Amino acid sequence: MPLDLANVEPSNSAIIVVDVQNDFVSGSLAVRDAEQVISPINALLKLPFAIKIATQDYHPPNHISFARNHEGKKEFDQIVIFPPAELVVGKMLEDERSLEGLEQVLWPVHCVQDTFGVAFVDGLEHEGLEVVRKGCDVGIECYSAFEDPWGLTNTGLKDKLRNKEISNVFVVGIAGDYCVKSTALDAKKYGFRTFVIRDAVRSVSDNGLEWIEMDKAGVEIIDTAEELLTSRVLSQ
Numbered sequence: 001m002p003l004d005l006a007n008v009e010p011s012n013s014a015i016i017v018v019d020v021q022n023d024f025v026s027g028s029l030a031v032r033d034a035e036q037v038i039s040p041i042n043a044l045l046k047l048p049f050a051i052k053i054a055t056q057d058y059h060p061p062n063h064i065s066f067a068r069n070h071e072g073k074k075e076f077d078q079i080v081i082f083p084p085a086e087l088v089v090g091k092m093l094e095d096e097r098s099l100e101g102l103e104q105v106l107w108p109v110h111c112v113q114d115t116f117g118v119a120f121v122d123g124l125e126h127e128g129l130e131v132v133r134k135g136c137d138v139g140i141e142c143y144s145a146f147e148d149p150w151g152l153t154n155t156g157l158k159d160k161l162r163n164k165e166i167s168n169v170f171v172v173g174i175a176g177d178y179c180v181k182s183t184a185l186d187a188k189k190y191g192f193r194t195f196v197i198r199d200a201v202r203s204v205s206d207n208g209l210e211w212i213e214m215d216k217a218g219v220e221i222i223d224t225a226e227e228l229l230t231s232r233v234l235s236q
Contacts, residue, residue: 014049015044015051015172016172017172019057021118022121026121037200042124042125044225044228047228051160052130053129053131056132059135059136062138063138064104080101087137087139087140099150143179143181143182145186167192168193168195170197170222176196176201176202176204177203185219188219
């Protein structure tokens, strides 16, 4: 299908570079071939987007998603987590979503605050990007660059984009089946026209289900960064 960039222009478009961090590229939770996203992302960052965002997983050492913090559990086991009571009390949710328990994969320790693993990977041209940190709360997992799955905490990204009058969001990075997908789905939910660039994404699983889910939600998939780079719409 031809790339449709109707109503896309630099002044109303943003790029979100998701979690291109040491631990996801070569560290404790490395995603296979993740280093291959660096070159296409750097090329995309040269385009004149109105705002350029880089996200970081930024966990405290005792984060709920780490297997070592659950006695008797191993890495990649699954548990059910519930919203922390102290955050629920008195909280009015925008969309009245459910506060029921959610399945949680228990991960190796990764992207701990103020460690080498949390830093952006060498080679990523991240200078000048606006940084959004997520997963900072001990008791909440937050794959999305916008908010946790219960909507109890948010990063301020939605308001940042709206204040810049952004209409179109282009999402790239790691991992496609977790933080990229969640970010894209939330962007679409909040009314942004949302694109994910396939060759600038790497996933944990090879099953490809994340692409089906995003497509069904109305996220637009661009197969290669080159398609965007050679379009006149976002050219310098």
